[in-house]
Amino acid sequence: AIICKNIPRLVTGWEKPIIIGRHAHADQYKATDFVVPGEGKLELIWTPPSGEPIRHVVNDFKGAGVALGMFNTDASIIDFAHSSFKYALERKYPLYLSTKNTILKKYDGRFKDIFQEIYEKEYRSKFEAAGIWYEHRLIDDMVAYSMKSEGGFVWACRNYDGDVQSDSVAQGYGSLGL
Numbered sequence: 001a002i003i004c005k006n007i008p009r010l011v012t013g014w015e016k017p018i019i020i021g022r023h024a025h026a027d028q029y030k031a032t033d034f035v036v037p038g039e040g041k042l043e044l045i046w047t048p049p050s051g052e053p054i055r056h057v058v059n060d061f062k063g064a065g066v067a068l069g070m071f072n073t074d075a076s077i078i079d080f081a082h083s084s085f086k087y088a089l090e091r092k093y094p095l096y097l098s099t100k101n102t103i104l105k106k107y108d109g110r111f112k113d114i115f116q117e118i119y120e121k122e123y124r125s126k127f128e129a130a131g132i133w134y135e136h137r138l139i140d141d142m143v144a145y146s147m148k149s150e151g152g153f154v155w156a157c158r159n160y161d162g163d164v165q166s167d168s169v170a171q172g173y174g175s176l177g178l
Helices: 074-091 107-130 139-148 159-172
Strands: 018-022 032-036 040-046 054-061 065-069 095-099 134-138 153-157
Touching (some): 074 107, 139 153, 139 159
Parallel strands (some): 095 134, 095 153
């Protein structure tokens, strides 16, 4: 973050940078969405190269509506986790990952589980030696925490959350241009 003394901060308690790490892959940005024209069944189907497909009924529409199908990959989440942990270590700032895994138990839960596994296997001892920590938080809790904190942390976000929160944090420091 660039902090200029002559540009007043809207969030006056922020004394240190808040660094947003945005997982800029897939999610809503590569999603398939469409207007459901009327009554019918919406299914999500995964078809392996061999074997039986996995089918999930998403909704039985009684009338028109909208639908969305989105994805992410373990490989991309793993790369994002390593980048986040390495950057936090380099800056000597704690790392927070925020998700809404209470609602998106499998989707956001996958981010949470991958980050935790990598942290335990490869970064916990390095973080402890540096006097920093890693923690997962729900996105709503993390937003509230960030507003009352003094800053000084790296915040790893899923794609959409990072898009929104980077603008919010930038404005809190005084300008989207900073």
